[in-house]
Amino acid sequence: MLAWMGTFVRICRYISKNWPLFLVSVICIFISAIVSVQIPLLTRAAIDNVIIPLAESRLEIELGKSTLLILVLEITGFTVVVGLFSFIQRYANTYFSQKVVYDIRNDVFVSLQDQSFAFYDKTHTGQLLSKVTTDMDRIRRFLGFQLTFLMTSIVLLVVTLYTMFSINTMLTLSLLPIMPCIFATFYSFGKKIRPLFTQMREQYGSLTSVLHEAITGIRVVRAFAQEDFERKKFTSKNDKYFQTSLASARIRAFYIPLVGFLIGLGTIIIFYRGGSEVINGTLTIGDLVAFNAYLAMMIMPMRFFGMFISGYHRTMAAGHRIFEVMDTETEIKEKPDSLTLPKLKGHVKFENVSFSYEKGRPTLKNITFEAKLKETVALLGATGSGKSTIIRLIPRFYDVSSGKITIDGYDVRNVKLKSLREQIGIVAQETFLFSMTIKENIAYGKPEAKMDEVVAAAKAAKAHEFISALPRGYDSKVGERGATLSGGQRQRIAIARALLMNPRILILDDSTSSVDVETEYEIQQALHTLLKNRTAFVITQRVSTIRNADKIIVLEKGEIVEEGVHETLMAKKGIYCQIYQTLYETQKPVVETTYERASSKQEEAEK
CATH class of the missing domain: 3.40.50.300 (P-loop containing nucleotide triphosphate hydrolases)
Structure with a gap:
């Protein structure tokens, strides 16, 4: 259990924030335990002072009946009190556990919102969903049931043992040798079950991730007839989780009955030694009945210790996964002295910018260019050339590896993220x-x-x-x-x-690639008007958009190979010219239709 102490301490910090509810729960547990142990004592009094004397004609019937009625009413009253405090305790504890998980869930969500894009590049969505839902629910159940029941069990065990010692010390002492055996069994159980529960949480996350991908990508799966492949992938993950679950079930199936057997030995000792003392006259029948009732009260806590250890390790494994997310430091951090950007004009400069998603594999190499106020910059290049990376660096979704990016002279690494991003409009691909x-x-x-x-x-x-x-x-x-x-x-x-x-800066990532001719024309006309008063970066393969750009940047393998306006680059007969001619041929019907519509509308306007 010590292996999870760090995780447990962190959960306790959340518990401490809601200590009034926790305290109410503890007080109710203590009162319920104190009252509960009185019931067997009243039962003993009824047997020894009323029932047996009446049976042996040593007590007047009327007096016996009235005394018995009083004892029964007292037992009923104590039972009602136990029920009332149990209700208060359960309500307070449910509120408490939900509030603790509410706080943790909020902190996890804030942490996820603060994470950089690099974090999401490396993390499966299914794993995150598993942590935020399943693992969180595991903590809630632990706090709402298992932790409370542990406290109930400890208080009940202590109070019950104290009462048993007060009834018959020697008979109670005869039960004590069993206790170390029970706790040694619990310790061995926890040591073996802990690594399995850690594996199960990780495997369940992987299983959820595969399921999430299969559901969200169902159209692609069916389009390529890959149902069998996805089924095999899911079955493989499911089988690993199943086998680990079976291994943990085998351990529980061995240890939990073993604890039950040890507790059963206690019952045998009670009846053998207690029965002998009743025969010898050193113990009353009421004492034996009360003692047996107390043993029954002890059995539940002792049985629960096995379940608690199992639940504890499950919960700590879940908590460890959750705190892993919260402890992940974001790669994009604001400096303590970061500035709040004033209203931007939109002058963007890249100065010798290099960037790598992975060390040793540069995506951008020494990128230098300038987007002046209200200019539209078209980024062109093959897949993987670095176009999307450039536009992701402007709102600082990633940090440059070297060089710098400035907007109106402000280095984007030295300003508050909110003041930067709220002035940049993005239409993603x-x-x-x-x-x-x-x-x-x-x-x-x-x-x-x-x-x-x-x-x-x-x-x-x-x-x-x-x-x-x-x-x-x-x-x-x-x-x-x-x-x-x-x-x-x-x-x-x-x-x-x-x-x-x-926004003063607009980023359009191939934003018209999926629309029909008429829609594309309408959007182009709208954007042509709207882009006049803002700086824009456009990633597109639409020739109409490229041709109208104030600056065209052609990228190849992370480097700028050509830069200029349409006419200049066409005259060079270089890479841009080849790309443009290829695009024009494939889009010729669209381009011609677009220009026909434009000419037609212009003629109508002139009339």
Whole structure:
């Protein structure tokens, strides 16, 4: 048990924050134990002073009946008192355990919110979900039942032993040799079960992770007919968890009956020695009945010690996993003297920036460029060339390995993260919507936004028309991850969400890659107007977007190989020219249709 002492101490710190509830629970336990041990004494009095004398005609019937009635009423009263305090104790303890877990859960969530992207790159979602749900529930059950029952057992054991010694010292002493055997059994049990429970928590997390991936990626699984592969992967993880569970069950199946056998020996000793003393006249029948009742009261606590040790190790394994998350230091930290950014203008500079996700494998090498005020910078390159990494460094999702990034002259590492990120609008390649209404999703970055602001942002993103056509309009729920909407609709809501914040810097990661020709044209027109007053970074393979950019940066293997405007780069006949011609050929029908629509609208406007 000492192996988990650090984890237990940390849980105790949370307990100490809610000590009044814990104290109420302890007081109720103590009172219930004191009152409970009185009931066998009253039973003894009823047998020795009423029932036996009446049976032997040594007591008047009327006096005996009245005395017995008084004793029965006293027993009933004590039973009611025990029940009342047990109710108070259980309510207080349930409140207490829920409050402790509430505090831990909040701290874990805050820790997860503070973690850098690098943490999530290395951690499986299923593992995290297992820690925040299953492991947390394990702690709640331990505090709500097992810890309280342990205290109840200890108090009841001490009070019961004291009462037994007061009745018959020698008979009580004859039971004591069994106690070390029982506790030695508990110790051996805990030593063997602890590593298995640690394995089980880790394996359960892996199992949850595989299940989570299979469910969230079910469309991909079915599209590639990989159901059998996923089934085998899940079965493999499930089998490991099953085998470890069986190993722990075998240990419990051996030790718990062994404890029961040792307790049974105590019952044999009571009846043999106690019965002999009754025959010899040194012990009354009432004493023997009371003694047997006290032994029964002791059996429950002693049996529970085995279950407690099992539960303790399960809980400490769960707590260890939870505190691992809380103890993980975020790689992105604010300096103590970090500044709050004023309202940005949008002048962004990369100065000899290098970056690696893993040591020894550079993703960016000596990147230097400048995005002036209100410029649109298009980033172009093959997959893995470093485009997405560049835009992740601007809001400081990661820290550069060397060099620096400045915005309006401020090094992003020297400013408060909130003041930086709230002035940067981002439309990610994988559009994520929350399971809320369309209005709430658009206003996510600005919850205080008025309805007319939300509508204006939606109109600018060309989303208002399809939103208005929905049965509940802006109050329509989008489902999990926006499942009720098409890809193009999700992207337009994401654009509206970014535009509502009116950021000075806008990041668009291939934001029009999944929409049809008409939608793309509408979005391009909206963005063309909106980007005039802000600095924008665009990752795209859409030729219409690339051609209109103020600056084009071509990346290859983490390095800038070409930089300039469309006409200049085309004249060089280099990599950009090759990429553009390839993209143009594949998108020619789209480009021509887009320009036809633009020309048509211009002619209509002139008329």
